[in-house]
Amino acid sequence: MATVELTGLTKRFGDATVVRPATLTIADGEFVVLVGPSGCGKSTLLRMIAGLEVPSDGTVAIGGRDVTQAPPANRGVAMVFQSYALYPHLSVADNIAFPLKVARLPKTEIAERVAEAAAMLDLTDLLARKPRALSGGQRQRVSIARAIVRRPQVLLLDEPLSNLDTGLRARMRHEFARLHQQLGMTMIYVTHDQLEAMTLANRIVVMHGGRIEQVGAPLDVYRRPASLAVAAAIGSPGMNLLPATIVGGGADGATVRTNEGAVVQTAAQVPDALIGTAVTLGVRPEHLVPDPTGPFAGAIELFERLGPLSFAHLGRQGAAGTIVAQLPGDRGVTLGEVLPFAVPPADTHLFAPDGRAYPLTPPPSSPVR
Numbered sequence: 624m625a626t627v628e629l630t631g632l633t634k635r636f637g638d639a640t641v642v643r644p645a646t647l648t649i650a651d652g653e654f655v656v657l658v659g660p661s662g663c664g665k666s667t668l669l670r671m672i673a674g675l676e677v678p679s680d681g682t683v684a685i686g687g688r689d690v691t692q693a694p695p696a697n698r699g700v701a702m703v704f705q706s707y708a709l710y711p712h713l714s715v716a717d718n719i720a721f722p723l724k725v726a727r728l729p730k731t732e733i734a735e736r737v738a739e740a741a742a743m744l745d746l747t748d749l750l751a752r753k754p755r756a757l758s759g760g761q762r763q764r765v766s767i768a769r770a771i772v773r774r775p776q777v778l779l780l781d782e783p784l785s786n787l788d789t790g791l792r793a794r795m796r797h798e799f800a801r802l803h804q805q806l807g808m809t810m811i812y813v814t815h816d817q818l819e820a821m822t823l824a825n826r827i828v829v830m831h832g833g834r835i836e837q838v839g840a841p842l843d844v845y846r847r848p849a850s851l852a853v854a855a856a857i858g859s860p861g862m863n864l865l866p867a868t869i870v871g872g873g874a875d876g877a878t879v880r881t882n883e884g885a886v887v888q889t890a891a892q893v894p895d896a897l898i899g900t901a902v903t904l905g906v907r908p909e910h911l912v913p914d915p916t917g918p919f920a921g922a923i924e925l926f927e928r929l930g931p932l933s934f935a936h937l938g939r940q941g942a943a944g945t946i947v948a949q950l951p952g953d954r955g956v957t958l959g960e961v962l963p964f965a966v967p968p969a970d971t972h973l974f975a976p977d978g979r980a981y982p983l984t985p986p987p988s989s990p991v992r
């Protein structure tokens with residue numbers, strides 16, 4: 624078990640800086656999930672922690688020891704990749720045993736550890752098979768077993784489930800939660816999957832353009848995205864982002880008018896001097912509430928029924944794109960029907976021209992019962 628400390632960790636490829644000075648302390652036994660759009664530097668950051676990529680600047684310390692110059696094998700880390708990278712000519716048992724044989728562990732200990740890792744990942748009955756006779760999910764379980772068999776202090780996982788189908792992903796997601804509980808290992812996990820990020824993480828790290836944009840507990844990041852980039856990265860379907868202008872200030876929060884003319888009271892704290900500033904109003908689909916007098920009205924262009932809830936995609940006069948509203952359950956609708964919505968001020972987000980979120984009025988503290 625170990626802490627992971629990144630200090631000013633930077634990666635440049637030629638002229639391009641793909642990881643900007645990253646400083647982050649990950650606690651012993653913590654499960655951290657890295658998210659962000661394709662190309663934002665997640666894999667590069669992970670590979671620098673693993674020792675597979677040499678940092679241009681900064682340091683990596685694991686368990687209090689500076690390992691910036693240490694080879695991958697001497698860092699106490701193991702990495703699981705999106706592609707399983709198993710040896711096709713070796714059995715499952717030999718694939719899992721491979722790192723232990725390289726480390727020249729005694730035969731009896733190798734056998735014990737392989738059996739233990741196989742049991743943990745439900746592979747006991749498959750130990751004699753070759754990788755080609757396994758399903759995708761089974762192959763990925765073998766690569767995870769191979770990673771944990773050395774009992775690394777830190778397990779790095781780069782989109783380990785992205786080649787699997789939805790059902791298998793859900794099962795494996797539970798497996799990871801269980802493994803983390805059982806082994807208490809520090810885990811750093813890269814994913815594009817919202818469910819994995821929200822349910823597995825102790826903390827989410829959102830990256831954008833090589834920069835760490837925000838670090839926090841999943842629900843804190845979801846409720847209080849610090850920037851447009853974070854708002855766009857967390858939540859599915861994504862937050863509605865509407866160009867708007869500040870038209871009023873005040874202690875209760877700024878009033879804005881969207882470019883289509885909807886006047887909306889927000890909870891954002893904005894100095895009066897900023898009246899007239901072009902901003903972005905953010906509203907999550909589940910925060911739009913049906914209201915005949917609401918400022919958001921649009922004609923239904925698409926209605927998606929998921930069973931327990933539905934998403935209405937509303938076209939807007941004079942604007943590109945749609946607003947997405949979440950509705951409970953299912954209902955009959957006619958395409959083209961106009962639905963009006965309002966948003967409670969406490970559920971709004973407001974982003975400055977540089978993308979940073981304006982602070983929100985703290986929610987009223989709930990009454991003591």
Ligand SMILES: Nc1ncnc2c1ncn2[C@@H]1O[C@H](COP(=O)(O)OP(=O)(O)OP(=O)(O)O)[C@@H](O)[C@H]1O
Nearest residue numbers: 636639641659660661662663664665666667668815
């Ligand atoms: N060896 C390399 N040489 C030059 N540029 C590279 C190299 N490796 C990565 N990059 C660039 O660095 C940037 C970050 O890449 P990285 O693989 O870390 O992104 P990522 O966040 O993991 O993306 P994805 O979600 O698509 O996996 C990209 O623009 C990529 O093209």
Ligand SMILES: [Mg+2]
Nearest residue numbers: 665666667781
């Ligand atoms: Mg990647």
